[in-house]
Amino acid sequence: MSAPDLPARCDIAVIGAGPAGLAAATIAARAGLSTVLFDEQPAPGGQVHRAATTTPLADPVAILGVGQARGVALARDCAASGARILSGATVWSVAADGTLGVSLAGAASPVVARHVVIATGALERPMPIPGWTLPGVMTAGAAQILLKTGGLVGEGRVVLAGCGPLLWLLAAQYRRAGARIAALLDTTPRANWIAAARHLPGFLASPYLAKGLGLLAEVRRSVPVFGGVTELRAEGGTSGRLARVSFRRGARAEESLDADLLLLHQGVAPNVNLALSAGCAHDWDDAQLCFRPALDAWLTSTVESISIAGDGGGIGGAEVAEARGRLAALGALRRLGAGDPGGMRAKAAAHARAEIATGLRGRAFLDTLYRPAEAFRIPHDATLVCRCEEVSAARIREAVALGCPGPNQLKSFLRCGMGPCQGRMCSLTVTEVMAKARGVSPGEIGHVRLRAPVKPVTLAEIAAMPTSPEAERAVLRG
Amino acid sequence: MFRRLDDALTPAPVVGLTVDGTRIEARAGDLLAAALLAAGRGLCRTTPVSGAPRAPYCMMGVCFECLVTVDGMGSRQACLVPVREGMVVETQRGARVPGR
Ligand code: FES
Numbered sequence: 001m002s003a004p005d006l007p008a009r010c011d012i013a014v015i016g017a018g019p020a021g022l023a024a025a026t027i028a029a030r031a032g033l034s035t036v037l038f039d040e041q042p043a044p045g046g047q048v049h050r051a052a053t054t055t056p057l058a059d060p061v062a063i064l065g066v067g068q069a070r071g072v073a074l075a076r077d078c079a080a081s082g083a084r085i086l087s088g089a090t091v092w093s094v095a096a097d098g099t100l101g102v103s104l105a106g107a108a109s110p111v112v113a114r115h116v117v118i119a120t121g122a123l124e125r126p127m128p129i130p131g132w133t134l135p136g137v138m139t140a141g142a143a144q145i146l147l148k149t150g151g152l153v154g155e156g157r158v159v160l161a162g163c164g165p166l167l168w169l170l171a172a173q174y175r176r177a178g179a180r181i182a183a184l185l186d187t188t189p190r191a192n193w194i195a196a197a198r199h200l201p202g203f204l205a206s207p208y209l210a211k212g213l214g215l216l217a218e219v220r221r222s223v224p225v226f227g228g229v230t231e232l233r234a235e236g237g238t239s240g241r242l243a244r245v246s247f248r249r250g251a252r253a254e255e256s257l258d259a260d261l262l263l264l265h266q267g268v269a270p271n272v273n274l275a276l277s278a279g280c281a282h283d284w285d286d287a288q289l290c291f292r293p294a295l296d297a298w299l300t301s302t303v304e305s306i307s308i309a310g311d312g313g314g315i316g317g318a319e320v321a322e323a324r325g326r327l328a329a330l331g332a333l334r335r336l337g338a339g340d341p342g343g344m345r346a347k348a349a350a351h352a353r354a355e356i357a358t359g360l361r362g363r364a365f366l367d368t369l370y371r372p373a374e375a376f377r378i379p380h381d382a383t384l385v386c387r388c389e390e391v392s393a394a395r396i397r398e399a400v401a402l403g404c405p406g407p408n409q410l411k412s413f414l415r416c417g418m419g420p421c422q423g424r425m426c427s428l429t430v431t432e433v434m435a436k437a438r439g440v441s442p443g444e445i446g447h448v449r450l451r452a453p454v455k456p457v458t459l460a461e462i463a464a465m466p467t468s469p470e471a472e473r474a475v476l477r478g
Numbered sequence: 479m480f481r482r483l484d485d486a487l488t489p490a491p492v493v494g495l496t497v498d499g500t501r502i503e504a505r506a507g508d509l510l511a512a513a514l515l516a517a518g519r520g521l522c523r524t525t526p527v528s529g530a531p532r533a534p535y536c537m538m539g540v541c542f543e544c545l546v547t548v549d550g551m552g553s554r555q556a557c558l559v560p561v562r563e564g565m566v567v568e569t570q571r572g573a574r575v576p577g578r
Pocket of ligand 1: 511533534535536537538539540541542543544545555556557558
């Protein structure tokens with residue numbers, strides 16, 4: 001049995017319907033290639049334009065801001081381009097020959113593409129603090145998704161903690177929605193301001209400047225902000241849920257706030273799982289503290305049939321993601337030898353590259369200013385690093401002391417990274433904890449090796465997959 | 479933990495589901511995890527290792543803290559599943575029961 005709505009083949013498969021994926025699929029389909037856009041969520045938009053077309057908010061722009069309108073336009077253009085958008089479709093494997101493993105509506109099927117554009121975007125960087133697994137602690141991004149998709153806001157004493165633009169954006173959106181925030185605990189290290197100052201000239205020309213300053217002012221008017229937070233702890237009450245947030249500011253005595261909801265955030269990092277499992281080479285980026293894929297001028301990875309567009313190739317934000325989506329699609333058209341009427345492709349690519357350069361201007365300032373403090377990336381011994389298998393930082397350090405060299409071996413020591421999230425919530429922390437303990441760079445430690453399926457898929461689904469004559473010959477004798 | 483901005487929303491039909499045998503109401507179009515949080519029933523599961531309670535954490539399919547049983551199928555991610563009238567949801571205690 002195969003998933004009824006899945007095509008067996010296509011020219012270009014795009015994975016992820018955020019700004020990069022929508023832009024890529026639109027370009028590919030307009031050029032006349034059969035294009036399928038796979039997306040795990042119920043509706044296109046990605047996380048930045050989440051629920052752009054389906055939000056229950058009657059006036060989304062009034063609460064969420066103008067960015068939301070862009071998501072609607074991107075989704076509309078893509079639908080009009082002739083690309084097939086498959087929402088609710090999970091891609092759990094990508095092979096170098098362009099074969100995808102896809103689950104849709106409880107059935108799995110292979111889809112063979114001539115070229116694959118991975119546009120799986122970013123994940124929120126883990127913020128492992130004591131108590132971060134308690135019910136009542138979530139990410140700021142999660143709260144934003146609840147607001148966009150369900151019109152929900154936190155109730156009771158809501159505390160925001162961490163650093164980065166999304167934290168301030170959420171605070172402003174809550175304010176506009178009439179939701180109260182008890183406190184914003186800013187963990188941006190004070191020294192970052194000095195380090196970031198030298199990138200200020202680039203930032204002055206960036207479109208983010210006015211937007212960012214406006215947000216900070218808007219939030220500071222209505223929310224008590226505690227700056228220079230250096231330690232943070234979530235504490236549970238008798239109910240087993242969050243009851244209190246305790247924090248320190250440098251040498252001052254510990255302070256404490258009652259809390260019903262704690263929303264954590266310290267930036268985002270590329271979602272590299274699918275690209276890693278497909279064998280695309282990645283390098284450690286010390287400015288953005290993450291692994292990012294090695295890409296050529298057309299955003300093609302080290303696997304020729306796979307391009308990587310959007311924040312999955314390095315954090316640039318929504319506008320850069322869109323331009324990268326277009327560029328990756330143009331590269332795919334070029335590789336597949338699609339027609340180039342009027343020689344427009346080179347021009348369109350140059351335009352996209354210029355937009356990317358403009359968008360990235362000022363990024364160095366944000367990366368340096370909001371570089372999360374080591375204390376919030378490389379936690380103390382008692383803090384859980386792996387939420388799924390409940391492995392603490394102390395046990396990882398013990399394993400290193402016993403000679404465990406990297407995250408792959410750590411799996412057999414501690415099962416760390418082998419739970420259902422497959423390392424998505426812990427791999428950056430594991431890499432940095434091990435690098436620090438061994439006194440080597442995170443790049444040398446590497447990322448945990450990933451294999452398909454990168455998302456859980458039932459055995460029944462795999463067993464029911466349609467097989468090819470070649471696959472059958474491989475296992476049948478005679 | 480969460481409340482609905484009722485005055486700021488477009489009207490939508492009510493969808494009824496049961497969670498551990500209790501009926502709750504959601505808005506058509508809700509993600510299951512959002513409906514659970516809005517109904518004050520965010521505790522989706524306890525962990526197989528220590529039995530600690532967990533609730534949705536990322537809302538984007540990454541953390542797997544929102545695993546519940548939906549219409550008899552175990553370990554579904556509640557943050558990716560839209561609600562449906564008559565949906566039967568059970569929270570998960572500890573390790574999965576084999577065969578589900
Ligand atoms: S809440 Fe994280 S996977 Fe559902």
